[in-house]
Amino acid sequence: MILGVESAALIALAGVAGILVTATVLIALLRRRLPEATHTELVQRVRSWWVMAAVFTVAIVVNEVVSLVFFALVSFLALKEYFSLIPTRRVDRSVIFLAYLTIPAQYAIIGLEWYGIFIIFIPVYVFLLLPFRMVLGGETNHFLRAVGTTQWGLMAMVFGISHVAYLLVLPGELNPGAGGPGLVLFLVFLTQFNDVGQYVWGKTLGRHKVVPQVSPGKTVEGLIGGVVTTLVLAWVLGPWLTPMSHLESLGAGLLIGIGGFAGDVTISALKRDLGVKDTGSLLPGHGGMLDRVDSLIYTAPLFFHYLYFLHYSPTALGLL
Amino acid sequence: MNRVLRWVFFTVIVRTVILLVLGLNVRNRERLPTEGPAVLAANHNSHLDTMVLMSLMGTRRGRVRPVAAADYFLRNRFMTWFSLQIIGVLPIERQRSEDGGDPLAACGEALERGEILIFFPEGSRGEPEQLAQFRGGVAKLAARHPDVPVVPIYTHGLGKALPKGQALLVPFFADVFVGEGLRGSDVDGDFLEALRERFEGLRKEGVFADWD
Incomplete structure (x- = not known):
């Protein structure tokens, strides 16, 4: 046990590094046998895998707070990409802001290990409250689309991904x-x-x-x-x-x-x-x-x- | 003191907001001028526009001067200090002054000093995420300085994050498409029309979500 992490997890992380080394070597060897574009893409992908594996390792090895902040950041980036891609309404700017605030709330609930709240916060309370906040904006045009897309994004990017973090506090x-x-x-x-x-x-x-x-x-x-x-x-x-x-x-x-x-x-x-x-x-x-x-x-x-x-x-x- | 504050403002506050809260997708960053004189002509939707462009210029920031309306940015002592000392704006009068002074004279002098101007051809910020009519200032500058490149920069998303009249910053990714520089000497006909065409071309490169 090092840094509070059980040895099996550390060996598994070493295994991941081993796989990445193998992939890096393999792609270098395949250079001549692959089309230029495919090779470049694979090199880029494996390089990104190295970065992701390194950040992920630090995130889960250091301590629980770092891990929760890391997964909250993953949720935030995914949700921001989602909100930037979908059609949104000008009137919902403050609703979208509130939607982002569910991220610190959800991960704080995980930190407190409130399982009962963790499991209902977004599917029940946010589900009921956000549309009501939207109603207060007064705009009914595309209301259903806005309610549906916002809740779907929160379920996927915040509720869904936060399950990874809850594994850490079991x-x-x-x-x-x-x-x-x-x-x-x-x-x-x-x-x-x-x-x-x-x-x-x-x-x-x-x-x-x-x-x-x-x-x-x-x-x-x-x-x-x-x-x-x-x-x-x-x-x-x-x-x-x-x-x-x-x-x-x-x-x-x-x-x-x-x-x-x-x-x-x-x-x-x-x-x-x-x-x-x-x-x-x-x-x-x-x-x-x-x-x-x-x-x-x-x-x-x-x-x-x-x-x-x-x-x-x-x-x-x-x-x- | 002001230099330290300026450094803190741009490297700590602005960079954190732009990289973490917003997030930029920059296309053709290499088209940004490496040295002055040059004009960065961008569409204008938000106060964030200037911050993003300054941030993209990185260490060249010291030579970058956003051209800004004096009546707005120098409206009180604090704003004057902040605009001039921290941001480094080049204030101009929006209306031709009564004694017939030339509002663009200061811009010309800055270009002669080799500085890089940030110019918003639409004038003020206007309706978020819509390209308004271009004003003539940028064409006059190009006519007076035919060898200075005017680099069109189309941004999208900053008006969603912080539109005019709002104080709440809502995170959205922003696109920044840098076009090829256009010189006054390259264009035979209407410079504004040619610049506008470049902007339309840049806008068509992206797929943007509806925002109504």
Whole structure:
């Protein structure tokens, strides 16, 4: 245990660094065999992965406050990209400002470990209050569109992503080997590896398109290859990084594999609707923050509640 | 003292707001002039416009002078100090003064000193996120200094973040598209028309969300 982080989580982080070293070397070796543009894009992507992995490591290793601030920042950047892309109304400027304020509120609730409030703050209270605040603005034109898009953005970028942060404050003694960072690593690593897996399997074996109108690059072969890879990884990593058994880990792998795909194509549909290719330019080779966390929006709540039900809920702990 | 305050203002406050609260997507940054004399001509939606352009100029900031209306920016002692000492504006009279003075004379002198002017051809900020009629000042400058490049810069989103008449800054990403410099000597016909065409071209490069 170093800096309060269990050794399993540290070994897993070292493993991530190992994978990035391998990817960097592999791409350097493939230089002559790939078209110039593809090679440049891969180099950019891997470089961005290095930066993301480094920032992520610092964020989850130092302490809980740093971790919460980090995930709050991820929510903020994703929400800002979203609000900048969608049509908004001038009259809603102050409503949008309030919507941003749900981020510090939600992450403070996580810091206080108020599970009951964490789970209802945005889906219940914000859901009821923001439209009312909008009514006070007095403009009914495009009212429903404004209510719907604002709440959807908050559910995805704030409520959804904040589930990653809640993993960090779940009781550590229930996951003695790897603690909260182990849970976050399992979720984030599998989600991101699933993305890469679907991309690589799709590029090498892809034939049949899944949703050609939304995301022409996505194929059945990529999806299945990605899910199978994620299942294998979940089986291996689950019992080591989380309190789940091998079998339970397979369930988590399936949720992450399919949920990740769903999140990815959902954001693709949104971008297509808005007529943009990327949601931003924050991460060279990847696009914006929202392009990177699209799968996590789905996998984080799915994985969290699956794990919570099995190992952390009052029922699971035999308190009820 | 003022130099220290100016440095703190731009490197701490302005940079934090622009990088963290707003976030910029800059296209063709390399087209920004590296040395004066030059004119940065931008559309004007928000007080943030000047801050963003100053910030993009980085260490060249010392030579950058935003051209601003004296009646607004020098309206009291505090604003005068802040505008002149911290921002470094070049104040001009919006109306030709009664004794027939030339409102653009100061701009010409600044260009001769090799400074970089920030000029808003629309005049005031106007309706957020809409391109208003260009005024003639920039064309006069280009005619008087035919070798000075006028660099068109189209920004979008800053008027959503901080429109005219509002004090609440709401985070939105902003686009900044830098066009190719246009010199008075390059244009045979109407300079304003040519500049406006560049702006329309830049605007068409982006996909912007509705804001009604």
